[in-house]
Amino acid sequence: MSDISNAAPETKAHGPEAGSAFHDFMEAFESFREANDERLGDIEKRMSADVITEEKVDRINKALEEQERRFERLVLKETRPALGGSERRQNAGPSEHKQAFERYVRAGDERDMRRIEEKAMSSLTGADGGFLVPDETEAEIGRRLAAISPIRSIATVRTVSAAVLKKPFAISGAQTGWVGEADARPQTTAPQLAELTFPTMELYAMPAATNALLDDAAVNIDRWIGEEVEQAFAAQEGTAFVNGDGIAKPKGFMTYPTVDESAWAWGSVGTVATGAAGGFAAGTAADAVLDLVYALKAGYRQNASFVMNRRTQAAVRKLKDADGNYLWQPPTGAGARATLMGFPMVEAEDMPDIAAGAKAIAFGDFGRFYLVVDRQGVRVLRDPYSAKPYVLFYTTKRVGGGVQDFDAAKFLDFSL
Structure with missing residues (x-):
């Protein structure tokens, strides 16, 4: 089994919870890889996989998916920008539109919102109202x-x-061509x-x-x-x-x-x-x-x-190339994507x-x-x-x- 601890430092930009989740995900992947190798070995020896091994692979595969989703949720939670964050308020303060919008949302006071949109001559407000x-x-x-x-x-x-x-x-495509310095420039064909x-x-x-x-x-x-x-x-x-x-x-x-x-x-x-x-x-x-x-x-x-x-990804996760290397590889750290043949995977x-x-x-x-x-x-x-x-x-x-x-x-x- 490879040394999973090597991947942990890449999650330091995130909180300890995301780092722990990433470590758990990598451990689940190693367990899956070992179980799938056993399944493939059974197929080579007996021309079919042992039922117990198949069930073990499927069970670990589902656990791996759960760990991956948990890890992604934590990373998303930590990287998600906050609306109206403290940094914006400290540096510039809320805009006039923002203040008016808050009064409208909290108390239904439309006066300032109407004045702002009339001043801006906004054409984006729909026929059924709203701001x-x-x-x-x-x-x-x-x-x-x-x-x-x-x-x-x-x-x-x-x-x-x-x-x-x-x-x-x-x-x-674009209509282009090569010409010498003193050559005539022929008209390009219409694209x-x-x-x-x-x-x-x-x-x-x-x-x-x-x-x-x-x-x-x-x-x-x-x-x-x-x-x-x-x-x-x-x-x-x-x-x-x-x-x-x-x-x-x-x-x-x-x-x-x-x-x-x-x-x-x-x-x-x-x-x-x-x-x-x-x-x-x-x-x-x-x-x-x-x-x-x-x-x-x-x-x-x-x-x-x-x-x-994710169901297709679960099937692809079991595939190997002719040298026995897995085509699917886990993300290298927090915020990264899993890869297939070196290309990122989007679920x-x-x-x-x-x-x-x-x-x-x-x-x-x-x-x-x-x-x-x-x-x-x-x-x-x-x-x-x-x-x-x-x-x-x-x-x-x-x-x-x-x-x-x-x-x-x-x-x-x-x-x-």
Whole structure:
């Protein structure tokens, strides 16, 4: 068993609780590796694994997943930015908008909020009322979402003021050429352009508070709203960015047409087959993953990541290459990601499970592959009437998304 203590110093930037969780995670991984090696040895000797060994591997694998989730939760908790933190208050103090927003949230006093938005001639307030949150609150909500929303954390995020982003894209690439110093400059051929449209759709959450909480001066209202809406927003976003149908929600990358990589064309995502329906072909699992990696052009591989759900990751965790090395490796420290063949792994629960014909693993440069569009402005409507004695806060933001470069990612197709 390798010396796990060597990894501990990398967690010193985090609290002792996260360091302890990381140590427990690495111990669980070592136990899993030993049990899986025993399982593979049984297969080589008897052409089948012992039932008890299989059950042991599955049990340790589940325990490893639990340790990994616990470690990630602790790291996220420690690295999550605080809304309206003490440093901001000490250095600059709360803005006029922030003060007015707190009075509105706590007591329903709209006067200063109306004056601020009239002065700013804001066009972002919706027809059903409510007020825009302060800029610092909106920025921190965006940072929180980036920390916990898996696809948002690796995609390109663009903030716009309009309801729709239209982006031209040169399918044939930039038109360039070489010429000598005194040579004539021939006219370049017209590029083949496509216009990609990314409409933004309304995403909402409705946290509730008691009057006692709102009257408590020790409660940071900005932080409370951010914590309440971030999980709801992240869960809805995560589903839409993967499987959204584009109707009143972003279009997910798994809903675009797919085609075998040998016949790839713009407008579809290329796929690589594993050679077995609903699994990896016997003895060639590493080859299938390698084929997926090298189906991607070199320019995209530099910043590529694997995306899959935890059940697929559990299956991939058991794979070895021809030299007996595990393809999956644990994170090197707090805040790092696990890797597969040296590339970071991103866990997205909405990815499909391994099944016949399922595209259960995506690999690519998601910064160039998928675009998330945020419309500027997060709006809050205070409602003290609908659920008395509780006060509801109808919080909305507009989000869109879709594939912007169809050549920047490939899917692993579990089929012949």
